[in-house]
Amino acid sequence: MLATSRGISLILAMAISALVAAFLSLMDDATTLLILVAAGLAxxxxxxxxxxxxxxLVFREIGNIYSMLEKIQKKDLSEIPIKSSKSSISPLRKINSVINSYALARQKEIDALQKNAEFRREFxxxxxxxxxxxxxATQGYIHTLLDGAMDDKQVRMKFLKRxxxxxxxxxxxxxxxxxLNQMESGVIKFVFTDFDLKDVIEEVIEELEHKASKRKVHIDFKYDPERSYLTHADRQKIYRVCQNLIFNAVKYNHDEGQVKVTLKASKSNIQVDIKDDGQGIPPEDLKRIFERFYRVEKSRNKKEGGTGLxxxxxxxxxxxxxxKISVSSTVxxxxxxxxxxxxxxxxxxESKEVVQKS
Structure with missing residues (x-):
């Protein structure tokens, strides 16, 4: 590339020098020395x-463009610099910057598509x-009954229940x-009303007390009886949130363990903390536990039941x-x-009536 630029420069410089010498030779008072000096300077x-x-302005920028195109061809975009948007006297540098930006944008799209494809395969x-x-499991029970076990009333009822x-x-x-699909697509609409969050949690605890008592797990609910816990939300869906989190705290706790549910009211928010003293979640699993079907321990989770959703x-x-839901855990x-x-x-x-203000 240097040889090419020098060669072109040499040819053009010689042409310009010859033109200067020819022009000066037409002048009557121009000496040979003057013509030679002027031609040399030109x-x-x-x-x-x-x-x-x-x-x-030309060859170096063209070289950068070729180098960048080779990296794009090899799909190695990690070292492609993000060009500054500052103005440049070289139009090729602007072209190079545009190509860089385009290549990085397309690579981000490709990475996103590959990530979605991987998620789709896993799903x-x-x-x-x-x-x-x-x-x-259902096929096994039904076929067993059809193969003759139906005649035994005790076996029939047992297999039908299973x-x-x-x-x-x-x-x-x-x-x-x-x-989940309807929530993601926006089909399910939220119905917001004012309700007492404390009452919702008490209902959930009452519902789960029987399951907790089977493993002698104690559910402790702490709140300030002097404070108000009115909130504006979809009561049915918040009930499901509390139900799922408290149920998990019971399910993944050890026998005779304890689940602590705490309500804390600040100036503008109510915070709900649900703590268990079970075996905890490893750090590498914390970021993925909210993914569909992700199980920290597949065998134990399957044994305990649940859809994984x-x-x-x-x-x-x-x-x-x-x-947002947040989680902290210690194994x-x-x-x-x-x-x-x-x-x-x-x-x-003033009339001493109490109204709710959103």
Whole structure:
């Protein structure tokens, strides 16, 4: 490239020098020495200016473009610099900057498509596995009955109950998938009303007390009886959030463990903390527990039941309330799941009537 720019500069400089010498030779008072000096100066100046112009404004930028195109061809965009948007006297540098930006944008799109494709493959594999388990179990019980076990009344009732349980699990899975899909697509609308969050949590605890008592797990609910816990949200969906989180705290706790549910009201928010003293969640799993079908321990989770979609639904419900679910966990000591909702402050009128203010 240097040889090319120097060669072009040399040819053009010689041409300019010859033109200067020819022009001066037409003058009557021009001496041979003057013509030679002028031609030499013209050659030197023209050579330097043309060589610098070609090298720094043309050939070097063309070389950068070729180098960048080779990296794009090899899909190595990690070292492609993001050019500054500052003005440049070289139009080729602007072209190079535009190509760089375009290549980086296209690579981001490709990375996103590859990530979505990988997620799709994982999702298809997961849902196939989840559907296969209850279907195969039901098939086994039904075919066993058809092969002659139906004549035994005791066996028939036992297998029919197990088949019904498998079908119920399948129905729960399908319903959760439909709910999650409708939330993501915006089909399900949220119905916001004012309600007491404390009452909702008490209802959930009352519902789960029987399951907790089987493993002697104690659910402790702490709140300030002097404070108001009115919030503006979708009561049914927040009930499902509390139900899922408290149920998980009971399910993944150890026998005779404790679950602590705490309500804390600030000036504008109500924070809900659900803490268990179970085995905890490893750090590498914390970022993925809200993904569909993700299981920290597949064998234990499968044994305990569940569709693997509960936390994903919790995440989407809270996002619909412009809130987020957070989790902190220590292996061997337990986990804490937290979320917050807006606080509705009661306003006391002069007539002593209490109204709710959003």
């Amino acid at each position: 050659f030197s100046a023209a050579y330097l200016l043309i060589n610098i112009t070609l090298e720094f 298809i594999a997961d849902i196939s596995h989840e559907l296969k388990t209850p279907i195969f 088949a019904a349980k498998s079908l119920d699990s399948l129905d729960n899975l399908v319903q959760d998938l439909l709910t 509960g936390l994903a639904i919790v995440k989407h419900i809270l996002e619909g309330h412009k809130s 061997g000591k337990g986990s804490i799941f937290s979320f917050s909702l807006p606080l509705v402050k009661p306003v006391v009128l």
